[in-house]
Amino acid sequence: MPPDRQPRTTRIVRVRTGCWTCRRRKKKCDEVRPICGGCSRNELGCSWPTTIPGRRNSGPENESAIVSADGRRFSLPDTVDEHEAIKFSTSPSSRRQSSVSSNGSPSVSASDEPDELAPMNESIDRRHSTGGSSDISLIQRAPFGNVVPRTMSMLPGYDPESYQLLSHYLSTTADCMANGSTPINPFLVQIVPLAFSSDLLLQLVITQSAAHRAFRRRDDTDAVAHSHYSKAIKLFRHGVTEFIEGKEPNPLMLLVGALLMCFTETAKGDMTGTIFDHLSAANTLLVKLLAQSDTAVPRELKDFVIEYYSYTATVSMISIDARLSGQLFLNLELEQRARELLQTQYVGNLCGCWLELLLLIPCIFDLGRQWMMEDTPAIVPTADDMAMFASIQAQILRWSPYPFVVAEVYLAGLIFQQAMLIYLYTSLGSYEHTTDGIYNGLIQTAVTEAMAYLLELSPEARINSGLCWPIAVVGSCLVKPEQQECLRTRLVAMATHFGLGNMQRTLLLLEVMWQLPQTEAGPWNICRTMQQKQIWISFA
Incomplete structure (x- = not known):
């Protein structure tokens, strides 16, 4: 020492x-x-x-x-x-x-x-x-134990703005995406845990939240939203590249990522048809996922992914011109897996209790496509065509919502039922018919029924987040100014309450269609109006 x-x-x-x-x-x-x-x-x-x-x-x-x-x-x-x-x-x-x-x-x-x-x-x-x-x-x-952290220590590499966007997703965006058909929100219990295990999904969740927040603020120039969207696209492309090169054998993360990209377009109000690119990617990935063992993915998650894709694919088909394309986003294998859910009386936060009706959309689309492939007068239906039409009509009329669902879900199911009848009936639009004949009578009856059910449902009810498709179908057939004003007021209230771009874009599309002659209206002309006005949207 x-x-x-x-x-x-x-x-x-x-x-x-x-x-x-x-x-x-x-x-x-x-x-x-x-x-x-x-x-x-x-x-x-x-x-x-x-x-x-x-x-x-x-x-x-x-x-x-x-x-x-x-x-x-x-x-x-x-x-x-x-x-x-x-x-x-x-x-x-x-x-x-x-x-x-x-x-x-x-x-x-x-x-x-x-x-x-x-x-x-x-x-x-x-x-x-x-x-x-x-x-x-x-x-x-003083709340000493509730001090907000200065940095996102749980999410390294993300700034405080991302933390706020994640909070916005958890508190607002996830609620608006789900229609409330069940007390468990899969956008929280299924998506969020996956997001914390994947940089790609976490970025996509934050991107979806940013797009949703920007639309709620009516700020199309939101720099934060644009920055996160660009970053998400780059990450997604990188993930696709790795999957193609075999570096990532599990398609689950990419599949969920593609579906999240679809709903990001829903939140921002896609006007360019980008959602269809995401759907095409999701189709391939879902087929590969379903080929894997059922033990590889939890059953609840797999059911939700099947519902997610089936819902998005079916309601997006109305945006495709049946005269020019026969593209079906729901092939027979995917449709079969979706029908397996019906055996359990499946109720989901996207398809509600009307999944059985949604699965009829590809059948109606294919039937109508055969009758309007060309602009020339349609040929006379074959016996098989008439039998198919009658079978689909019978299935729609026979269908009824599950008795155990809550009142709002029940009403939404009835609205979808009438919209499906309109979609089916108007597939015959290329054939000759009289103005006051039974054909127009069937369409107007379904329109009146659908509008009556809509009036019973508050525009702020969560179930409205999944009603853009039937509202577009019904709205495309409205000719009375008072009915148009009723639907206009409803869509404005929905867009204000939920802040989802697709609601505002649906109104924009209908405003254009209400200026057209009655012969150019109807759900089968929605795609043509989109082409003419460059309003490419999905109704997911």
């Missing part, structure tokens, strides 16, 4: 007769009462114990009591301990000097704090010396 450093032989004796403020600040107290020199110099509240430590007193109550300079009395835990809690949670210098003792409680190093560094403690002490009892109650009620 060096000669200039001798072992300490005497024990350090700490002064135990100073005021509580100096003890807490690790300062030497000159013990001048009622306000010591240190507290006077730093304009701090000077509090003293009622008894000299070491002297016996009447009871334990006095040992934890403090008397301030003005004679007020309050308990030790409400002052020193809570001041320390504030100090540890707010002061950067105290965080640097703090450590954890063996029993798990924080301890402070012996290094003294300069007098000029008294961040929140001194300001609180000033309240003691100048404020009344209300100031003390404010201290006692």
Whole structure:
């Protein structure tokens, strides 16, 4: 041992007769009462114990009591301990000097704090010396344990803005995407856990939230939303490349990513038809996923993915011109897997209780496509065509919502049923018919029924988030101004409440169709209106 450093032989004796403020600040107290020199110099509240430590007193109550300079009395835990809690949670210098003792409680190093560094403690002490009892109650009620972190420590690489967008997704976007048919929201319980295991999905969740928030603010130039969207597209393309090259054998993350991209377009109100590119990618990925063992993916997640894709694919088909394309996003294999859900009376947050009706859309599309492939007069239907038409009509009329669903879901199911009848009946539009004949009578009856059901349903009910498709089908056949105004008011209220771009885009499309002659209206002309006005949207 060096000669200039001798072992300490005497024990350090700490002064135990100073005021509580100096003890807490690790300062030497000159013990001048009622306000010591240190507290006077730093304009701090000077509090003293009622008894000299070491002297016996009447009871334990006095040992934890403090008397301030003005004679007020309050308990030790409400002052020193809570001041320390504030100090540890707010002061950067105290965080640097703090450590954890063996029993798990924080301890402070012996290094003294300069007098000029008294961040929140001194300001609180000033309240003691100048404020009344209300100031003390404010201290006692302060939420010390609920301090928002400065950085996203749980999400390394993401900035605080991303943290806010994730919060927006959890509190708002996920609610607007699901229609509330079940108490469990799969956009939370299925998507979020996956997102925390995949950088791609987490970025897509944040992107969807950014797009949704931007539309709610009516800000088409939102730089944050555009930045996240660009980043998401790059990540998704990179993931597709790795999958093609065989570096990523599991298609689940990419599949969910493609579906999230579809609903990001829904949130922002896709006007360019980008959603159809995402659907094509999702189709291939879903086929590969279903080829894997059922044990590879949890059953609930696989059911939701099948519902997610089936819903998005079927309601998007109305945007395809049947005269020019026979593209079916739902092939027989995928349709069969979706029909397996019907055996369990499946109710989902996208398809509600009307999945059986949605699965008829490809059949109607294929039937109508055969009758309108060319602009020339349609040929006479074959016996098979008439039998198919009658079979589909019977299935729609025979269908009814599950009796156990809530009233709003039940009503939405009836609205879909009438929209399906309209979609089926108008597939015969290329054939000759009279203005006041039974054909027009069937269409107008279905329109009237659908509008009556819509009036029973509040435009702010969550189930509306899945009603753009039937509203577009019904709205394309409206000829009465009062009916058009009713639907216009409803869509404005829905877009304002939910903040989903597709609702506003649906109204934009209908406003154009309501200016057309009646012969150019109807759901089979929605795609043509989209082509002419360059309004490419999906009704997912």
